[in-house]
Amino acid sequence: DIQMTQSPSSLSASVGDRVTITCRASQSISSYLNWYQQKPGKAPNLLIYAASSLQSGVPSRFSGSGSGTDFTLTISSLQPEDFATYYCQQSYSTPFTFGPGTKVDIK
Amino acid sequence: QVQLVESGGGLVKPGGSLRLSCAASGFTFSDYYMSWIRQAPGKGLEWVSYISSSGSTIYYPDSVKGRFTISRDNAKNSLYLQMNSLRAEDTAVYYCARGLNSGWYWPWGQGTLVTVSS
Numbered sequence: 001d002i003q004m005t006q007s008p009s010s011l012s013a014s015v016g017d018r019v020t021i022t023c024r025a026s027q028s029i030s031s032y033l034n035w036y037q038q039k040p041g042k043a044p045n046l047l048i049y050a051a052s053s054l055q056s057g058v059p060s061r062f063s064g065s066g067s068g069t070d071f072t073l074t075i076s077s078l079q080p081e082d083f084a085t086y087y088c089q090q091s092y093s094t095p096f097t098f099g100p101g102t103k104v105d106i107k
Numbered sequence: 108q109v110q111l112v113e114s115g116g117g118l119v120k121p122g123g124s125l126r127l128s129c130a131a132s133g134f135t136f137s138d139y140y141m142s143w144i145r146q147a148p149g150k151g152l153e154w155v156s157y158i159s160s161s162g163s164t165i166y167y168p169d170s171v172k173g174r175f176t177i178s179r180d181n182a183k184n185s186l187y188l189q190m191n192s193l194r195a196e197d198t199a200v201y202y203c204a205r206g207l208n209s210g211w212y213w214p215w216g217q218g219t220l221v222t223v224s225s
Contacts, residue, residue: 001168032209032210034210034211034212036152036212042217043202043216043217043218044152044202045214045215046211046212046213046214049207049208049209049211050208050211055213087151087152089152089154089210089211089212090210091209091210091211094168095154095166095167095168096154096157096210097154098151098152098153099151100151101151101152
């Protein structure tokens, strides 16, 4: 199985900050990497698919990059509604594993 | 609008069984693969099954293989998860999710809680 790691596991940031979250795969997954946002008590919501494609309806302050084993999710200017947990997921091979999550909270 | 609604969760004793359902609406259900994904309380996400649009291809991780069975009824726009030999570690919120192209999921249902406890 492909193992996914994320760093940091949590971070504190202020509104307006630029935030970067890293996801690493245990083997090359090309661009088969997706990012989700989850708020407390809610289902995850797709933000980025295929490493860098923005899902329809997602604000342009979210962006993704990377290929192979190393990927990044960037929030260019953190907004109050962005405080949440973010998960990466590989869809290169089954089982489609998720990273452990990165919790973004208010500084 | 595209919507997924899960049902069937509840409290079950270890070794027991439960069947989850997911009702789909707002899209052509038979065109999409589907998955069940779970989240234990306070934990991360775990993908627990995949079924192709026709139902001919199915995958499970080792953690549930042989105990869980995913199925679908395209005529009823419904997805199912039969869970047998349940264990305490199967306690989680179970989400159904629509699969898109190369393995990403949107949308997800609101989830249904399964609690395995004596």
